[in-house]
C-alpha cells in the first residue's frame with residue numbers, strides 16, 4: 001500500500017488582507033517573538049514556513065520533495081529496498097535486507113514515514129528546537145499510517161526517553177510529542193514514562209554502529225509501575241529519527257526483558273542506509 005502524506009493543499013501566495021511587505025515583516029517578527037504572533041499569523045508549512053491554508057500541512061514544494069517510504073522495504077528494519085531486489089519471487093512483504101539477515105534487530109519491526117532527507121530534516125529540526133507543535137495532528141496521522149495495524153492494535157505506545165539534562169534544555173521530548181500524537185490518532189494508550197534511561201549516555205553523533213551499541217548497553221529500563229502493562233504486550237516504540245537502530249534496539253531490549261511480546265518501532269524519518 002503506497003504511503004502518501006495526508007491532508008495537503010496548495011500554498012497560499014498572499015493571504016487576504018495581508019500585503020506582501022507586511023507579511024514579510026510579520027514573518028521576521030515571528031522568528032523573534034514567535035509564540036505571541038502565532039495566533040495572528042496565517043498557518044505555515046511545517047517544513048519551510050511557506051503560507052498554507054490550514055495549520056499542520058506541508059506546502060506543495062515540500063510535499064513534492066518529501067520522500068515517503070513505500071514498499072518494497074525490509075520487513076524487519078523498514079529500510080527501503082531496490083525493486084530489483086525482488087528477484088526471489090517472494091512477496092515484497094517478506095523481504096529482509098542483508099543486514100537484518102545476518103544480524104536481526106532486537107525489535108520486531110521498524111517503520112518510518114519519511115526518508116531522512118532535507119524536508120524530513122527540517123520537520124525534525126523544528127520539532128526538536130522550535131516551538132512549532134501545530135503539526136501534532138499531522139504527525140500522528142502520518143505515524144498511524146506508517147504503522148498500520150501495528151499502530152491501531154498496539155497495547156501501549158511508548159516514546160524513546162531523552163536524558164534528563166537534554167529534556168531540561170529542550171523543554172520537551174520530541175519522541176514523547178510524537179508518541180502522544182500517535183496515541184491520539186489511533187486512540188491507543190500512551191505510556192510516556194514507561195522506558196527510562198538508567199544511566200547517562202554520550203551523544204550518539206559521530207559514533208560508529210558498534211560504538212553506538214556499546215554506548216547504549218543497559219542504558220534503558222522499564223519503570224516498575226509499567227511492568228504489568230508491558231508483560232505480554234504489543235508495544236509501539238516511537239522516536240523522531242532512526243539512524244543505526246542502536247537506540248531502538250537498546251530500548252527494545254529493555255522492553256523484552258520486561259516481557260513485551262512484540263516491539264514495533266515507529267519513527268518520523270529514517271536514514272536511507274544504515275550509517
Ligand SMILES: [Zn+2]
Pocket residue numbers: 045046047048049050058059060061062063
Ligand atoms: Zn514547505
Ligand SMILES: [Zn+2]
Pocket residue numbers: 074075076077078079096097098099100101
Ligand atoms: Zn533490514
